[in-house]
Amino acid sequence: MSAEFSELKGQTVAAIDGLEIGSDFVIFKMTNGAEYRMYHNRDCCESVRVEDVSGDPADLIGSPLTLAEAETSDENPEGVTPEYQDSFTWTFYRFATAKGFVVIRWYGESNGYYGEEVYFERVTP
Numbered sequence: 528m529s530a531e532f533s534e535l536k537g538q539t540v541a542a543i544d545g546l547e548i549g550s551d552f553v554i555f556k557m558t559n560g561a562e563y564r565m566y567h568n569r570d571c572c573e574s575v576r577v578e579d580v581s582g583d584p585a586d587l588i589g590s591p592l593t594l595a596e597a598e599t600s601d602e603n604p605e606g607v608t609p610e611y612q613d614s615f616t617w618t619f620y621r622f623a624t625a626k627g628f629v630v631i632r633w634y635g636e637s638n639g640y641y642g643e644e645v646y647f648e649r650v651t652p
Contacts (some may be wrong), residue, residue: 530563530649532620535595540587546631550577553631554650562650565620565633573637575645578617579630586627594623599644604632616643 538561544554552566567575600617618633635643 528649528652530647532597532647533595534649535563535592535622537591539589539591541589543584543587546577546580546584548577548579551575553577560651563647564650565631565645565647567635567642567645570641573635573641573643575633575635575643577631578634579632581632582627582629584629587622587624587629590624590626592622592624594621594628596621597647613638614643618645620645 535555535557539558540555541558542556544556545552551569552564554565555563557563567573569575598619598621600619601615602617603615604617614637616635618635620631620633622629622631633645635645637643
């Protein structure tokens with residue numbers, strides 16, 4: 528079931544699965560029993576994956592999220608120049624707790640006919 532990323536603000540993360548470079552999904556398990564998933568339904572000619580994680584993900588666990596925001600961009604971040612790009616989308620997920628700040632950077636690329644977005648959904652009711 529689709530969810531707004533901002534609804535994570537104020538919740539506390541109990542565990543995170545799949546948060547590694549190259550992953551095509553990340554699952555957040557919250558202390559209230561809710562579970563959320565970032566992912567992309569792969570079709571034919573696209574790739575969407577976690578490209579980078581800045582900060583220490585351990586800082587997100589056990590402390591309420593004070594920031595949960597997402598932003599997309601069709602411009603390459605400074606210092607990033609992939610060898611070949613036809614169509615692409617960068618998605619940045621920013622988190623903060625009293626312990627620290629984390630940014631998950633997703634990179635989606637395709638031939639221009641397929642989606643490059645990251646989906647965010649609540650897995651449990």
